[in-house]
Amino acid sequence: MTSRLADIVRIYQGSDGEATRALYAELEQRGPAGQIAVNLLRAAKTSERAKAYRRGFSHAAYDTKDWAIGNLLDWLTVYSAACGIRGWGWGVDQSQEKHRHVLYIDLQTGQVSFHSARRREGPDYSGTWDGARGMQADRIVRWAAAVLERGPFNMVDGSAIPATRYLCDGDRHLICLPYTVDGLHAMAAELEIGAHWFHGGRWPHYDVPKGRHAEICARPDVQVVSPREILVRIRAGLDRDRTTPAAAQGKLL
Structure with missing residues:
Protein backbone atom coordinates (compact mmCIF):
# COMPACT_ATOMS: atom_id res chain seq x y z
CA MET A 1 0.00 0.00 0.00
CA THR A 2 2.98 2.28 0.60
CA SER A 3 3.56 3.16 -3.05
CA ARG A 4 -0.13 3.77 -3.70
CA LEU A 5 -0.38 5.90 -0.58
CA ALA A 6 2.56 7.99 -1.73
CA ASP A 7 0.95 8.43 -5.16
CA ILE A 8 -2.34 9.57 -3.65
CA VAL A 9 -0.62 12.00 -1.27
CA ARG A 10 1.33 13.50 -4.17
CA ILE A 11 -1.79 13.92 -6.29
CA TYR A 12 -3.85 15.25 -3.39
CA GLN A 13 -1.26 17.86 -2.52
CA GLY A 14 -0.56 18.83 -6.12
CA SER A 15 -2.44 20.60 -8.90
CA ASP A 16 -2.12 18.10 -11.74
CA GLY A 17 -5.64 17.85 -13.15
CA GLU A 18 -4.81 14.96 -15.47
CA ALA A 19 -3.29 12.89 -12.65
CA THR A 20 -6.26 13.69 -10.42
CA ARG A 21 -8.78 12.58 -13.04
CA ALA A 22 -6.81 9.37 -13.63
CA LEU A 23 -6.81 8.60 -9.89
CA TYR A 24 -10.54 9.25 -9.61
CA ALA A 25 -11.23 7.03 -12.62
CA GLU A 26 -9.19 4.21 -11.08
CA LEU A 27 -10.99 4.54 -7.76
CA GLU A 28 -14.40 4.56 -9.43
CA GLN A 29 -13.61 1.14 -10.86
CA ARG A 30 -13.39 -0.16 -7.28
CA GLY A 31 -17.14 -0.04 -6.78
CA PRO A 32 -19.00 1.80 -4.00
CA ALA A 33 -15.94 2.18 -1.77
CA GLY A 34 -14.10 3.82 -4.66
CA GLN A 35 -16.97 6.19 -5.31
CA ILE A 36 -16.95 7.18 -1.64
CA ALA A 37 -13.17 7.65 -1.74
CA VAL A 38 -13.36 9.91 -4.80
CA ASN A 39 -15.88 12.22 -3.21
CA LEU A 40 -14.05 12.26 0.13
CA LEU A 41 -10.89 13.34 -1.67
CA ARG A 42 -12.74 15.92 -3.74
CA ALA A 43 -14.60 17.40 -0.76
CA ALA A 44 -11.50 17.56 1.41
CA LYS A 45 -9.25 19.03 -1.28
CA THR A 46 -11.67 21.75 -2.37
CA SER A 47 -12.47 22.60 1.25
CA GLU A 48 -8.78 23.13 2.01
CA ARG A 49 -8.17 25.20 -1.10
CA ALA A 50 -11.26 27.35 -0.64
CA LYS A 51 -9.74 28.76 2.54
CA ALA A 52 -6.75 30.03 0.57
CA TYR A 53 -8.56 31.33 -2.51
CA ARG A 54 -9.84 34.81 -3.19
CA ARG A 55 -13.57 35.27 -2.77
CA GLY A 56 -14.73 34.41 -6.29
CA PHE A 57 -12.62 31.29 -6.53
CA SER A 58 -13.50 30.20 -3.00
CA HIS A 59 -17.19 30.19 -3.91
CA ALA A 60 -16.46 27.81 -6.79
CA ALA A 61 -14.45 25.55 -4.49
CA TYR A 62 -17.21 25.47 -1.88
CA ASP A 63 -19.74 24.65 -4.60
CA THR A 64 -17.59 21.69 -5.61
CA LYS A 65 -17.37 20.58 -1.98
CA ASP A 66 -21.16 20.77 -1.62
CA TRP A 67 -21.61 18.76 -4.82
CA ALA A 68 -19.19 16.10 -3.56
CA ILE A 69 -21.04 15.87 -0.24
CA GLY A 70 -24.26 15.22 -2.14
CA ASN A 71 -22.58 12.38 -4.02
CA LEU A 72 -21.22 11.01 -0.76
CA LEU A 73 -24.69 10.87 0.73
CA ASP A 74 -25.94 8.83 -2.22
CA TRP A 75 -23.30 6.15 -1.72
CA LEU A 76 -23.25 6.20 2.08
CA THR A 77 -26.98 5.61 2.26
CA VAL A 78 -26.68 2.35 0.35
CA TYR A 79 -23.18 1.02 1.02
CA SER A 80 -21.65 2.52 4.16
CA ALA A 81 -21.76 -0.69 6.21
CA ALA A 82 -20.55 -2.90 3.35
CA CYS A 83 -17.59 -0.59 2.80
CA GLY A 84 -16.46 -0.84 6.41
CA ILE A 85 -17.72 2.58 7.46
CA ARG A 86 -18.54 2.26 11.14
CA GLY A 87 -21.04 5.09 11.27
CA TRP A 88 -22.05 8.36 9.69
CA GLY A 89 -24.61 11.11 10.06
CA TRP A 90 -25.29 14.75 10.80
CA GLY A 91 -24.43 16.76 13.87
CA VAL A 92 -24.39 20.44 14.80
CA ASP A 93 -21.36 22.60 15.56
CA GLN A 94 -22.72 25.12 18.05
CA SER A 95 -19.62 27.31 17.64
CA GLN A 96 -20.50 28.09 14.01
CA GLU A 97 -23.18 30.58 13.01
CA LYS A 98 -23.58 29.75 9.32
CA HIS A 99 -21.89 26.46 8.39
CA ARG A 100 -23.05 24.76 11.57
CA HIS A 101 -24.30 21.45 10.17
CA VAL A 102 -21.60 18.77 10.14
CA LEU A 103 -21.47 15.50 8.22
CA TYR A 104 -19.42 12.99 10.24
CA ILE A 105 -18.07 9.78 8.70
CA ASP A 106 -16.28 7.09 10.71
CA LEU A 107 -13.77 5.54 8.31
CA GLN A 108 -11.58 2.62 9.31
CA THR A 109 -8.71 5.12 9.37
CA GLY A 110 -10.52 7.54 11.68
CA GLN A 111 -13.29 10.12 11.84
CA VAL A 112 -13.62 12.77 9.13
CA SER A 113 -16.15 15.60 8.93
CA PHE A 114 -17.42 18.34 6.64
CA HIS A 115 -19.27 21.51 7.60
CA SER A 116 -22.30 22.58 5.59
CA ALA A 117 -24.66 25.54 5.56
CA ARG A 118 -27.63 23.17 5.54
CA ARG A 119 -28.50 19.75 6.83
CA ARG A 120 -28.92 17.28 4.01
CA GLU A 121 -30.51 13.84 3.85
CA GLY A 122 -29.19 11.16 6.19
CA PRO A 123 -29.36 10.08 9.84
CA ASP A 124 -28.36 11.95 12.97
CA TYR A 125 -24.80 11.18 14.04
CA SER A 126 -24.68 9.12 17.23
CA GLY A 127 -21.16 10.15 18.25
CA THR A 128 -19.27 13.38 18.80
CA TRP A 129 -16.26 15.07 17.25
CA ASP A 130 -13.10 13.21 18.27
CA GLY A 131 -11.17 16.45 18.80
CA ALA A 132 -8.38 15.56 16.36
CA ARG A 133 -7.13 18.51 14.30
CA GLY A 134 -5.10 18.36 11.11
CA MET A 135 -5.76 14.63 10.55
CA GLN A 136 -8.53 14.71 7.96
CA ALA A 137 -6.44 14.56 4.78
CA ASP A 138 -4.23 11.81 6.19
CA ARG A 139 -7.22 9.68 7.16
CA ILE A 140 -8.86 10.11 3.77
CA VAL A 141 -5.79 9.38 1.62
CA ARG A 142 -4.96 6.30 3.69
CA TRP A 143 -8.51 5.03 3.29
CA ALA A 144 -8.37 5.68 -0.47
CA ALA A 145 -5.10 3.74 -0.67
CA ALA A 146 -6.76 0.82 1.14
CA VAL A 147 -9.60 0.88 -1.39
CA LEU A 148 -7.12 0.63 -4.27
CA GLU A 149 -5.42 -2.29 -2.56
CA ARG A 150 -8.65 -4.18 -1.90
CA GLY A 151 -10.26 -3.68 -5.30
CA PRO A 152 -14.05 -3.78 -5.97
CA PHE A 153 -14.83 -5.77 -2.84
CA ASN A 154 -16.70 -5.47 0.41
CA MET A 155 -14.14 -3.94 2.78
CA VAL A 156 -15.70 -5.85 5.69
CA ASP A 157 -15.55 -9.50 4.59
CA GLY A 158 -13.90 -9.38 1.16
CA SER A 159 -16.97 -10.55 -0.79
CA ALA A 160 -17.70 -8.98 -4.16
CA ILE A 161 -20.33 -6.24 -4.17
CA PRO A 162 -21.75 -4.77 -7.37
CA ALA A 163 -22.09 -1.03 -7.64
CA THR A 164 -25.68 0.13 -7.40
CA ARG A 165 -26.35 2.15 -10.52
Whole structure:
Protein backbone atom coordinates (compact mmCIF):
# COMPACT_ATOMS: atom_id res chain seq x y z
CA MET A 1 0.00 0.00 0.00
CA THR A 2 2.98 2.28 0.60
CA SER A 3 3.56 3.16 -3.05
CA ARG A 4 -0.13 3.77 -3.70
CA LEU A 5 -0.38 5.90 -0.58
CA ALA A 6 2.56 7.99 -1.73
CA ASP A 7 0.95 8.43 -5.16
CA ILE A 8 -2.34 9.57 -3.65
CA VAL A 9 -0.62 12.00 -1.27
CA ARG A 10 1.33 13.50 -4.17
CA ILE A 11 -1.79 13.92 -6.29
CA TYR A 12 -3.85 15.25 -3.39
CA GLN A 13 -1.26 17.86 -2.52
CA GLY A 14 -0.56 18.83 -6.12
CA SER A 15 -2.44 20.60 -8.90
CA ASP A 16 -2.12 18.10 -11.74
CA GLY A 17 -5.64 17.85 -13.15
CA GLU A 18 -4.81 14.96 -15.47
CA ALA A 19 -3.29 12.89 -12.65
CA THR A 20 -6.26 13.69 -10.42
CA ARG A 21 -8.78 12.58 -13.04
CA ALA A 22 -6.81 9.37 -13.63
CA LEU A 23 -6.81 8.60 -9.89
CA TYR A 24 -10.54 9.25 -9.61
CA ALA A 25 -11.23 7.03 -12.62
CA GLU A 26 -9.19 4.21 -11.08
CA LEU A 27 -10.99 4.54 -7.76
CA GLU A 28 -14.40 4.56 -9.43
CA GLN A 29 -13.61 1.14 -10.86
CA ARG A 30 -13.39 -0.16 -7.28
CA GLY A 31 -17.14 -0.04 -6.78
CA PRO A 32 -19.00 1.80 -4.00
CA ALA A 33 -15.94 2.18 -1.77
CA GLY A 34 -14.10 3.82 -4.66
CA GLN A 35 -16.97 6.19 -5.31
CA ILE A 36 -16.95 7.18 -1.64
CA ALA A 37 -13.17 7.65 -1.74
CA VAL A 38 -13.36 9.91 -4.80
CA ASN A 39 -15.88 12.22 -3.21
CA LEU A 40 -14.05 12.26 0.13
CA LEU A 41 -10.89 13.34 -1.67
CA ARG A 42 -12.74 15.92 -3.74
CA ALA A 43 -14.60 17.40 -0.76
CA ALA A 44 -11.50 17.56 1.41
CA LYS A 45 -9.25 19.03 -1.28
CA THR A 46 -11.67 21.75 -2.37
CA SER A 47 -12.47 22.60 1.25
CA GLU A 48 -8.78 23.13 2.01
CA ARG A 49 -8.17 25.20 -1.10
CA ALA A 50 -11.26 27.35 -0.64
CA LYS A 51 -9.74 28.76 2.54
CA ALA A 52 -6.75 30.03 0.57
CA TYR A 53 -8.56 31.33 -2.51
CA ARG A 54 -9.84 34.81 -3.19
CA ARG A 55 -13.57 35.27 -2.77
CA GLY A 56 -14.73 34.41 -6.29
CA PHE A 57 -12.62 31.29 -6.53
CA SER A 58 -13.50 30.20 -3.00
CA HIS A 59 -17.19 30.19 -3.91
CA ALA A 60 -16.46 27.81 -6.79
CA ALA A 61 -14.45 25.55 -4.49
CA TYR A 62 -17.21 25.47 -1.88
CA ASP A 63 -19.74 24.65 -4.60
CA THR A 64 -17.59 21.69 -5.61
CA LYS A 65 -17.37 20.58 -1.98
CA ASP A 66 -21.16 20.77 -1.62
CA TRP A 67 -21.61 18.76 -4.82
CA ALA A 68 -19.19 16.10 -3.56
CA ILE A 69 -21.04 15.87 -0.24
CA GLY A 70 -24.26 15.22 -2.14
CA ASN A 71 -22.58 12.38 -4.02
CA LEU A 72 -21.22 11.01 -0.76
CA LEU A 73 -24.69 10.87 0.73
CA ASP A 74 -25.94 8.83 -2.22
CA TRP A 75 -23.30 6.15 -1.72
CA LEU A 76 -23.25 6.20 2.08
CA THR A 77 -26.98 5.61 2.26
CA VAL A 78 -26.68 2.35 0.35
CA TYR A 79 -23.18 1.02 1.02
CA SER A 80 -21.65 2.52 4.16
CA ALA A 81 -21.76 -0.69 6.21
CA ALA A 82 -20.55 -2.90 3.35
CA CYS A 83 -17.59 -0.59 2.80
CA GLY A 84 -16.46 -0.84 6.41
CA ILE A 85 -17.72 2.58 7.46
CA ARG A 86 -18.54 2.26 11.14
CA GLY A 87 -21.04 5.09 11.27
CA TRP A 88 -22.05 8.36 9.69
CA GLY A 89 -24.61 11.11 10.06
CA TRP A 90 -25.29 14.75 10.80
CA GLY A 91 -24.43 16.76 13.87
CA VAL A 92 -24.39 20.44 14.80
CA ASP A 93 -21.36 22.60 15.56
CA GLN A 94 -22.72 25.12 18.05
CA SER A 95 -19.62 27.31 17.64
CA GLN A 96 -20.50 28.09 14.01
CA GLU A 97 -23.18 30.58 13.01
CA LYS A 98 -23.58 29.75 9.32
CA HIS A 99 -21.89 26.46 8.39
CA ARG A 100 -23.05 24.76 11.57
CA HIS A 101 -24.30 21.45 10.17
CA VAL A 102 -21.60 18.77 10.14
CA LEU A 103 -21.47 15.50 8.22
CA TYR A 104 -19.42 12.99 10.24
CA ILE A 105 -18.07 9.78 8.70
CA ASP A 106 -16.28 7.09 10.71
CA LEU A 107 -13.77 5.54 8.31
CA GLN A 108 -11.58 2.62 9.31
CA THR A 109 -8.71 5.12 9.37
CA GLY A 110 -10.52 7.54 11.68
CA GLN A 111 -13.29 10.12 11.84
CA VAL A 112 -13.62 12.77 9.13
CA SER A 113 -16.15 15.60 8.93
CA PHE A 114 -17.42 18.34 6.64
CA HIS A 115 -19.27 21.51 7.60
CA SER A 116 -22.30 22.58 5.59
CA ALA A 117 -24.66 25.54 5.56
CA ARG A 118 -27.63 23.17 5.54
CA ARG A 119 -28.50 19.75 6.83
CA ARG A 120 -28.92 17.28 4.01
CA GLU A 121 -30.51 13.84 3.85
CA GLY A 122 -29.19 11.16 6.19
CA PRO A 123 -29.36 10.08 9.84
CA ASP A 124 -28.36 11.95 12.97
CA TYR A 125 -24.80 11.18 14.04
CA SER A 126 -24.68 9.12 17.23
CA GLY A 127 -21.16 10.15 18.25
CA THR A 128 -19.27 13.38 18.80
CA TRP A 129 -16.26 15.07 17.25
CA ASP A 130 -13.10 13.21 18.27
CA GLY A 131 -11.17 16.45 18.80
CA ALA A 132 -8.38 15.56 16.36
CA ARG A 133 -7.13 18.51 14.30
CA GLY A 134 -5.10 18.36 11.11
CA MET A 135 -5.76 14.63 10.55
CA GLN A 136 -8.53 14.71 7.96
CA ALA A 137 -6.44 14.56 4.78
CA ASP A 138 -4.23 11.81 6.19
CA ARG A 139 -7.22 9.68 7.16
CA ILE A 140 -8.86 10.11 3.77
CA VAL A 141 -5.79 9.38 1.62
CA ARG A 142 -4.96 6.30 3.69
CA TRP A 143 -8.51 5.03 3.29
CA ALA A 144 -8.37 5.68 -0.47
CA ALA A 145 -5.10 3.74 -0.67
CA ALA A 146 -6.76 0.82 1.14
CA VAL A 147 -9.60 0.88 -1.39
CA LEU A 148 -7.12 0.63 -4.27
CA GLU A 149 -5.42 -2.29 -2.56
CA ARG A 150 -8.65 -4.18 -1.90
CA GLY A 151 -10.26 -3.68 -5.30
CA PRO A 152 -14.05 -3.78 -5.97
CA PHE A 153 -14.83 -5.77 -2.84
CA ASN A 154 -16.70 -5.47 0.41
CA MET A 155 -14.14 -3.94 2.78
CA VAL A 156 -15.70 -5.85 5.69
CA ASP A 157 -15.55 -9.50 4.59
CA GLY A 158 -13.90 -9.38 1.16
CA SER A 159 -16.97 -10.55 -0.79
CA ALA A 160 -17.70 -8.98 -4.16
CA ILE A 161 -20.33 -6.24 -4.17
CA PRO A 162 -21.75 -4.77 -7.37
CA ALA A 163 -22.09 -1.03 -7.64
CA THR A 164 -25.68 0.13 -7.40
CA ARG A 165 -26.35 2.15 -10.52
CA TYR A 166 -30.13 2.28 -10.54
CA LEU A 167 -32.98 2.49 -8.02
CA CYS A 168 -36.46 1.11 -8.69
CA ASP A 169 -39.60 0.99 -6.58
CA GLY A 170 -42.77 -1.10 -6.51
CA ASP A 171 -44.60 1.48 -8.61
CA ARG A 172 -42.10 0.91 -11.44
CA HIS A 173 -40.33 4.27 -11.01
CA LEU A 174 -36.69 4.02 -12.10
CA ILE A 175 -33.78 6.45 -11.59
CA CYS A 176 -30.00 6.39 -11.85
CA LEU A 177 -27.47 6.82 -9.06
CA PRO A 178 -26.01 9.39 -8.64
CA TYR A 179 -29.11 11.12 -10.00
CA THR A 180 -28.89 13.45 -13.00
CA VAL A 181 -31.36 14.01 -15.82
CA ASP A 182 -28.66 13.23 -18.40
CA GLY A 183 -27.93 10.06 -16.47
CA LEU A 184 -31.58 9.04 -16.72
CA HIS A 185 -31.44 9.09 -20.51
CA ALA A 186 -28.15 7.15 -20.56
CA MET A 187 -29.76 4.61 -18.22
CA ALA A 188 -32.76 4.24 -20.51
CA ALA A 189 -30.55 3.69 -23.54
CA GLU A 190 -28.55 1.00 -21.75
CA LEU A 191 -31.66 -0.77 -20.48
CA GLU A 192 -33.43 -0.39 -23.84
CA ILE A 193 -36.32 1.59 -22.38
CA GLY A 194 -38.09 3.82 -24.88
CA ALA A 195 -38.21 7.59 -24.56
CA HIS A 196 -42.01 7.46 -24.16
CA TRP A 197 -41.47 5.97 -20.68
CA PHE A 198 -39.76 9.19 -19.55
CA HIS A 199 -41.67 11.49 -17.21
CA GLY A 200 -40.32 15.03 -17.05
CA GLY A 201 -42.06 17.69 -15.06
CA ARG A 202 -41.24 18.35 -11.44
CA TRP A 203 -39.73 14.93 -10.64
CA PRO A 204 -37.99 13.57 -13.77
CA HIS A 205 -37.78 9.79 -13.89
CA TYR A 206 -38.46 6.79 -16.10
CA ASP A 207 -41.16 4.20 -15.61
CA VAL A 208 -40.18 0.58 -16.11
CA PRO A 209 -42.18 -0.87 -19.02
CA LYS A 210 -44.99 -3.19 -18.01
CA GLY A 211 -43.77 -6.76 -18.01
CA ARG A 212 -40.11 -5.84 -17.37
CA HIS A 213 -40.32 -4.85 -13.69
CA ALA A 214 -39.15 -8.22 -12.31
CA GLU A 215 -36.36 -8.40 -14.89
CA ILE A 216 -35.06 -4.92 -14.11
CA CYS A 217 -35.27 -5.39 -10.33
CA ALA A 218 -33.33 -8.67 -10.57
CA ARG A 219 -30.27 -6.96 -12.04
CA PRO A 220 -27.26 -6.87 -9.66
CA ASP A 221 -26.81 -3.13 -10.23
CA VAL A 222 -30.42 -2.31 -9.28
CA GLN A 223 -31.61 -1.75 -5.72
CA VAL A 224 -35.31 -1.92 -4.90
CA VAL A 225 -36.34 0.95 -2.64
CA SER A 226 -39.53 2.68 -1.50
CA PRO A 227 -41.30 5.33 -3.61
CA ARG A 228 -40.37 7.84 -0.90
CA GLU A 229 -36.67 7.01 -1.35
CA ILE A 230 -36.99 7.61 -5.08
CA LEU A 231 -38.52 11.03 -4.39
CA VAL A 232 -35.80 11.92 -1.88
CA ARG A 233 -33.06 11.02 -4.37
CA ILE A 234 -34.69 12.99 -7.19
CA ARG A 235 -35.07 16.05 -4.99
CA ALA A 236 -31.46 15.83 -3.80
CA GLY A 237 -30.21 15.31 -7.35
CA LEU A 238 -32.13 18.26 -8.72
CA ASP A 239 -30.79 20.43 -5.90
CA ARG A 240 -27.25 19.41 -6.87
CA ASP A 241 -27.88 19.99 -10.57
CA ARG A 242 -28.85 23.57 -9.84
CA THR A 243 -25.55 24.14 -8.02
CA THR A 244 -23.23 21.65 -9.75
CA PRO A 245 -20.04 23.67 -10.27
CA ALA A 246 -18.34 23.66 -13.62
CA ALA A 247 -15.12 23.46 -11.60
CA ALA A 248 -16.04 19.94 -10.51
CA GLN A 249 -15.73 18.86 -14.13
CA GLY A 250 -12.48 20.69 -14.79
CA LYS A 251 -10.10 22.74 -12.70
CA LEU A 252 -11.16 22.12 -9.12
CA LEU A 253 -10.91 18.35 -8.92
